[in-house]
Amino acid sequence: MFESIQYWDPAAQFVLFSALKILVVFGVTMGFVSLAVVAERRVSAWIQDRVGPNRVGIPFTNIRFLGLGQMLADGLKFLLKEDFTPNYVRTVYFWLAPAITMIPAFLTLAVIPFGSTLGNSSNRMVIADLNVGILYTFGIVSLGVYGIVLAGYAANSKYPFLGGIRSSAQMISYEIAMGLSVIPIFLLVGSLNLGDVVGYQSGGLHTWLVWKQPLAFFIFLIAAFAETNRLPFDMPESETELVGGYHTEYSSMKFALFFLGEYANMIASCSMMVTLFFGGWTPPWGASAATTLWAGLGHVAWFLAKMIAMMLLFIWVRWMLPRFRYDQLMDLGWRRFIPMALFNILVTAFVVALWQR
Amino acid sequence: MQPSDETRSIPNSIMPPLTDFLFYAFSGLTLACGLLCVLNPFSRNPVTSAMFLVLTIVSMAGLFVLLHAFFLAAVQVLVYAGAVMVLFLFVIMLLDLREEERRRFKTFTLGTGALVVAVIAGLLVRVLSGALPVSRPGPGIEGDTKVLGRILFEQYLLPFEVLSLLLLVAMVGAILLSKKDMK
Numbered sequence: 001m002f003e004s005i006q007y008w009d010p011a012a013q014f015v016l017f018s019a020l021k022i023l024v025v026f027g028v029t030m031g032f033v034s035l036a037v038v039a040e041r042r043v044s045a046w047i048q049d050r051v052g053p054n055r056v057g058i059p060f061t062n063i064r065f066l067g068l069g070q071m072l073a074d075g076l077k078f079l080l081k082e083d084f085t086p087n088y089v090r091t092v093y094f095w096l097a098p099a100i101t102m103i104p105a106f107l108t109l110a111v112i113p114f115g116s117t118l119g120n121s122s123n124r125m126v127i128a129d130l131n132v133g134i135l136y137t138f139g140i141v142s143l144g145v146y147g148i149v150l151a152g153y154a155a156n157s158k159y160p161f162l163g164g165i166r167s168s169a170q171m172i173s174y175e176i177a178m179g180l181s182v183i184p185i186f187l188l189v190g191s192l193n194l195g196d197v198v199g200y201q202s203g204g205l206h207t208w209l210v211w212k213q214p215l216a217f218f219i220f221l222i223a224a225f226a227e228t229n230r231l232p233f234d235m236p237e238s239e240t241e242l243v244g245g246y247h248t249e250y251s252s253m254k255f256a257l258f259f260l261g262e263y264a265n266m267i268a269s270c271s272m273m274v275t276l277f278f279g280g281w282t283p284p285w286g287a288s289a290a291t292t293l294w295a296g297l298g299h300v301a302w303f304l305a306k307m308i309a310m311m312l313l314f315i316w317v318r319w320m321l322p323r324f325r326y327d328q329l330m331d332l333g334w335r336r337f338i339p340m341a342l343f344n345i346l347v348t349a350f351v352v353a354l355w356q357r
Numbered sequence: 358m359q360p361s362d363e364t365r366s367i368p369n370s371i372m373p374p375l376t377d378f379l380f381y382a383f384s385g386l387t388l389a390c391g392l393l394c395v396l397n398p399f400s401r402n403p404v405t406s407a408m409f410l411v412l413t414i415v416s417m418a419g420l421f422v423l424l425h426a427f428f429l430a431a432v433q434v435l436v437y438a439g440a441v442m443v444l445f446l447f448v449i450m451l452l453d454l455r456e457e458e459r460r461r462f463k464t465f466t467l468g469t470g471a472l473v474v475a476v477i478a479g480l481l482v483r484v485l486s487g488a489l490p491v492s493r494p495g496p497g498i499e500g501d502t503k504v505l506g507r508i509l510f511e512q513y514l515l516p517f518e519v520l521s522l523l524l525l526v527a528m529v530g531a532i533l534l535s536k537k538d539m540k
């Protein structure tokens with residue numbers, strides 16, 4: 001049955017494989033999002049010396065299975081809660097904002113090479129192999145702020161509005177630091193294509209760019225915390241000052257979309273960091289594109305393993321550090337990270353110009 | 358892994374009909390959103406206008422992609438839709454614009470508006486009538502960042518540097534205006 005596919009029109013093959021890749025990436029990401037929610041709760045419990053949700057297993061049985069049934073229980077709860085719309089909200093934007101928050105995270109994943117091939121070199125494991133991959137990513141990430149700003153505006157009340165205003169200032173500031181921090185990577189690699197960035201690091205552990213550009217990684221990591229609105233930078237929703245920030249007025253599935261959007265954004269930025277600094281899909285001993293199906297799946301597994309490690313770092317940091325003050329956040333972004341990133345670009349450019357010519 | 362060409366993995370047989378369809382879709386979207394930005398019969402809310410301007414910019418980025426100007430498309434979204442318009446939205450949301458919502462057209466505004474539109478339309482007609490129809494852009498500008506950088510820093514170095522100086526002056530001016538108590 002599957003053999004007949006190779007006699008198809010190449011255009012039809014391309015459409016079929018692209019559709020398949022999109023479906024699989026979407027499905028796996030959604031699975032990881034719900035898994036990340038449970039992981040967050042378990043890890044936070046572990047850090048705070050509690051037990052955490054470990055009871056819910058397979059329904060109607062006694063099998064607990066590490067409490068992973070909590071994923072289904074949480075999802076069901078979000079769906080079944082009352083979806084309350086206050087009568088003073090701006091309705092169109094109130095409905096639009098949660099969707100706009102979710103979409104950019106998934107669009108970013110389109111350019112990330114999550115594996116080499118599945119044995120057939122014409123079918124690479126990336127949905128869109130763009131030459132301007134990283135610029136595309138930053139373009140999409142910069143659209144992510146609209147979801148939060150519009151949510152704050154749509155709610156038409158004070159705290160969400162303050163949250164929306166904070167988020168737009170915060171995300172724009174840290175976008176600059178983030179964008180500047182990756183320029184040295186592309187000076188070294190000589191291409192904006194993420195596949196080439198992985199290719200540059202495919203020689204093994206010692207060729208990973210995190211060793212050559214530790215400062216860039218440091219800035220990118222902290223900017224990623226700010227961009228995903230995670231603690232220590234969750235100013236737009238800081239519950240001690242703003243109740244719930246931009247999502248104060250949201251309930252049920254609309255709230256869940258913000259909640260899941262945060263985790264989807266986390267997955268997107270973790271994938272980005274793995275690709276840029278930790279060799280993408282290559283194992284620590286180095287690899288070239290896979291020639292068999294199993295080797296290809298192994299590469300995807302390496303990518304996922306690295307991504308999960310980064311996710312755990314995100315969760316760990318959230319439960320270990322207190323929240324920054326807003327002026328501290330702005331000061332850190334503009335007066336520390338942007339000059340540091342500029343300095344890094346200058347030094348890297350000199351090194352590249354002197355040694356690589 | 359070799360440097361790749363964007364269109365490499367897309368077989369040519371599906372390109373022409375799809376490209377035509379996408380061109381009409383994106384141009385239609387650009388025009389419709391542009392119109393709704395300035396002339397929305399349903400709402401006079403400035404935030405709605407700003408959001409339609411964002412959609413206009415994004416659909417224009419789509420048109421750039423169809424011209425194989427990938428770099429330009431990405432920068433268009435990144436700079437205009439992602440940064441400039443967010444700041445616009447920021448300002449609109451902070452200002453209380455109820456007064457603006459109620460405002461009606463005046464003869465003076467209509468007159469100056471018509472004049473500006475006429476001048477821009479004249480400029481466009483002149484440029485478009487002088488342009489030669491080409492099916493594809495030359496290989497030099499096809500979305501390759503290296504070639505684009507070379508053109509910017511060799512052929513157009515002086516205009517490029519003058520422009521960056523202009524932006525710097527504007528930035529210093531904005532800081533000076535906003536800091537009233539600067540000694």
